[in-house]
Amino acid sequence: MESITIKVDKNLANEIDQIVSSSYSTKTEFIRGAIRDKLKQREKEKLELIKELEKFKGAAKVHVSDEQIQDTREKIAKEYAKKFGIKLD
Secondary structure (H helix, E strand, O other), X not given: OOOOOOOOOHHHHHHHHHHHHHHOOOHHHHHHHHHHHXXXXXXXXXXXXXXXXXXXXXXXXXXXXXXXXXXXXXXXXXXXXXXXXXXXX
């Protein structure tokens, strides 16, 4: 298992302490759970995005050039990379 060290401000630390004292045995357990929840949420958002994009597959009423398709793909990729914090080359 790998160790990760984080620093949080006093207010956040106090909130974590309150939650841990009532529902968790350690801060580490709480932080692991919070990270797992965030990862699941991101995966769910990605799957929802894929479903949304699939709705538009083959939906164009007019002819669209390969260049227009590529430009649109790049634009969408940049938008979602920014949304999900992914760096593109």
